[in-house]
Amino acid sequence: MERLLKKPFGVPVNMRRAYGEALTALGQSRPNVVVLSADVSNSDHSFMFEARFPERFVNVGIAEQALVDVAVGFARCGFVPIANTFAFLFATRALEQVRTHLAYGRANVKLAGAYAGLSDSFDGPTHQSINDLAVMRSLPNMTVVAPADPVALDALLPQMCDMDGPVFFRLCRNEVPVVFDQSYRPMLGRAMLLREGGDLTLIACGVMVAPALEAAESLAAQGIQARVVEMHTLKPLDTEMIARCAEETGALVTVEEHSIIGGLGGAVAEALAAARPAPLERVGIRDQFTESGPYPDLLRKYGLAAPDIVQAAQTALRRKEDGRR
Amino acid sequence: MSNNITPATVYPYGPRHTPEMIADLSRRAFEYRLQVLDMVYERQSGHLGGSFSVAEILTALYFHHLRVNPQDPAWPERDRLLFSKGHACPMLYTVLAHRGFFPVEELKTFRALDSRLQGHPEPQKTPGVEIPAGPLGHGVAIACGMALAAVMKKAAYRVFVVLGDGELNAGVIWEGALIAAKYRLDAIKVILDCNGVQQTGSTAAVMPTEPLADKWKAFGWHVLECHGHNVAQVLDALDAADELHGRPAVIIAHTTKGKGVSFMENDPVWHGTPPNAEQYRAARAELLEGANRWSVC
Numbered sequence: 200m201e202r203l204l205k206k207p208f209g210v211p212v213n214m215r216r217a218y219g220e221a222l223t224a225l226g227q228s229r230p231n232v233v234v235l236s237a238d239v240s241n242s243d244h245s246f247m248f249e250a251r252f253p254e255r256f257v258n259v260g261i262a263e264q265a266l267v268d269v270a271v272g273f274a275r276c277g278f279v280p281i282a283n284t285f286a287f288l289f290a291t292r293a294l295e296q297v298r299t300h301l302a303y304g305r306a307n308v309k310l311a312g313a314y315a316g317l318s319d320s321f322d323g324p325t326h327q328s329i330n331d332l333a334v335m336r337s338l339p340n341m342t343v344v345a346p347a348d349p350v351a352l353d354a355l356l357p358q359m360c361d362m363d364g365p366v367f368f369r370l371c372r373n374e375v376p377v378v379f380d381q382s383y384r385p386m387l388g389r390a391m392l393l394r395e396g397g398d399l400t401l402i403a404c405g406v407m408v409a410p411a412l413e414a415a416e417s418l419a420a421q422g423i424q425a426r427v428v429e430m431h432t433l434k435p436l437d438t439e440m441i442a443r444c445a446e447e448t449g450a451l452v453t454v455e456e457h458s459i460i461g462g463l464g465g466a467v468a469e470a471l472a473a474a475r476p477a478p479l480e481r482v483g484i485r486d487q488f489t490e491s492g493p494y495p496d497l498l499r500k501y502g503l504a505a506p507d508i509v510q511a512a513q514t515a516l517r518r519k520e521d522g523r524r
Numbered sequence: 525m526s527n528n529i530t531p532a533t534v535y536p537y538g539p540r541h542t543p544e545m546i547a548d549l550s551r552r553a554f555e556y557r558l559q560v561l562d563m564v565y566e567r568q569s570g571h572l573g574g575s576f577s578v579a580e581i582l583t584a585l586y587f588h589h590l591r592v593n594p595q596d597p598a599w600p601e602r603d604r605l606l607f608s609k610g611h612a613c614p615m616l617y618t619v620l621a622h623r624g625f626f627p628v629e630e631l632k633t634f635r636a637l638d639s640r641l642q643g644h645p646e647p648q649k650t651p652g653v654e655i656p657a658g659p660l661g662h663g664v665a666i667a668c669g670m671a672l673a674a675v676m677k678k679a680a681y682r683v684f685v686v687l688g689d690g691e692l693n694a695g696v697i698w699e700g701a702l703i704a705a706k707y708r709l710d711a712i713k714v715i716l717d718c719n720g721v722q723q724t725g726s727t728a729a730v731m732p733t734e735p736l737a738d739k740w741k742a743f744g745w746h747v748l749e750c751h752g753h754n755v756a757q758v759l760d761a762l763d764a765a766d767e768l769h770g771r772p773a774v775i776i777a778h779t780t781k782g783k784g785v786s787f788m789e790n791d792p793v794w795h796g797t798p799p800n801a802e803q804y805r806a807a808r809a810e811l812l813e814g815a816n817r818w819s820v821c
């Protein structure tokens with residue numbers, strides 16, 4: 200079952216650089232793609248597309264609401280616009296535009312949310328994005344995707360570009376180990392079973408997939424067999440997979456670089472409540488703002504490292520066993 | 525209620541504006557106000573003031589100036605009209621229906637359950653509507669995307685945007701204005717329904733925006749002005765805007781909120797209040813009189 204995984208993980212790759220390359224490849228294969236940014240193209244790395252296709256690149260300046268609206272205009276005239284800025288700005292400043300024209304109006308705009316999670320670590324809580332998944336997921340018609348590594352990014356970016364409808368594509372600024380090998384073939388909307396296990400299930404998204412897999416290794420050393428599922432698409436959610444894991448393993452842990460409210464943890468809790476209640480522990484940011492600092496330190500301090508996942512798994516298992524007694 | 529509305533003639537695009545055409549369009553602008561009055565009265569919901577101020581502007585656009593095809597609303601080469609002040613959609617719906625985009629009968633369903641005519645415009649439901657609107661401020665920036673798309677595709681369509689003057693309070697309007705100027709998007713023609721009133725008061729009181737012409741000029745736009753209830757002037761301004769190149773253009777159309785009903789004119793109360801039976805009858809009489817003034821010629 201572990202054939203999808205690169206063992207050991209490949210050397211860490213810079214996700215924004217990987218995104219810039221994937222975006223440029225997309226521009227090469229798809230002449231209807233236009234790319235927009237709001238004076239942060241050197242952050243979000245859309246400058247790589249601009250260097251190659253200047254005639255299909257628009258810099259709207261520091262104007263995130265207009266960034267989304269201009270993209271809407273392109274979409275309504277047959278282009279596939281990919282709008283780039285910090286994830287938190289799509290989820291906050293430009294949200295009305297996103298809600299009205301992408302969600303309600305179904306404009307075929309793709310939002311590439313850069314610097315999500317804590318990855319803009321030194322810039323601090325103003326720039327970190329811990330509720331973008333919750334916000335985007337609550338909008339009807341939105342597709343919400345969080346790739347786990349550069350391989351996932353390469354596989355999912357063209358899919359989200361080719362589907363008809365608005366997408367929020369969550370990116371980050373940090374280096375990410377290469378988790379998947381080339382046999383990894385994700386499909387939007389379908390969870391990926393990465394590791395078999397019958398004691399409980401770890402469901403992770405985005406950059407937390409790697410630590411979730413590490414946690415599964417340490418759990419195995421303790422004799423606990425954790426299944427690992429990658430939920431790269433938070434919406435539409437693969438509820439069948441969640442119900443199946445609840446049925447077959449009886450306890451779950453969600454792992455995300457996001458608030459435990461409304462993101463992956465929220466989504467899985469909703470799905471479990473509707474289909475098959477089971478003990479669920481949510482690893483994520485515990486409804487608080489974080490702070491500036493080195494990225495790995497922040498992950499540790501705010502409970503997003505592999506040992507935190509192990510601990511959550513033990514708690515979930517205990518609750519499962521308590522429930523049996 | 526039944527209005528004997530003059531069958532609509534579409535006057536082919538071009539610079540010739542005959543006196544008959546001016547009179548016909550002017551009369552119809554009043555008849556469309558009557559229709560809007562009925563829609564809002566019947567549902568006891570909707571925005572009269574801003575619908576009445578934009579009557580001549582929309583009539584001139586849809587029955588002469590715009591290249592659109594009601595039989596093929598998605599025709600790729602069509603001119604786009606982005607009705608950014610979406611709350612005034614009773615007038616937009618009325619003009620679209622009479623232009624042939626959907627049956628005039630359907631106007632009765634405005635804001636009713638199951639209607640294609642939502643409280644604010646929704647393109648997936650209403651043929652001829654280009655963008656959702658209601659939350660104010662989107663028109664200019666969306667027009668930028670459409671105009672940039674036209675440049676990339678080498679398409680010749682124009683992108684018209686109808687804005688309210690209160691709407692100019694929204695920052696994203698000016699983001700769009702900067703972008704349009706940066707990329708020299710001369711396909712964009714903004715028509716500003718400058719009626720001097722917004723929701724809670726006059727624009728001067730709520731948020732002073734004068735000197736408006738200077739503001740747009742400073743943002744790098746061509747600026748034209750006209751009397752927005754004088755069809756001949758509106759048509760001339762639209763023609764003149766077509767001749768302006770290299771930069772986007774705005775036509776500041778001086779209008780009266782609630783135009784055509786004396787007790788509604790310039791009074792913010794009539795921004796979004798429906799009339800009672802007595803007010804309805806009085807308004808109707810005044811609008812009929814307004815229409816009839818144009819029958820003499």
Ligand SMILES: Cc1ncc(C[n+]2csc(CCOP(=O)(O)OP(=O)(O)O)c2C)c(N)n1
Binds near residue numbers: 574577795
């Ligand atoms: C972003 C936003 N804020 C507030 C409103 C509520 N609102 C609807 S119409 C309006 C006043 C609009 O005034 P103006 O643009 O001058 O329109 P007109 O006078 O032509 O009716 C307001 C405040 C809204 N629709 N959108």
Ligand SMILES: [Mg+2]
Binds near residue numbers: 688717718719722781
């Ligand atoms: Mg006004």
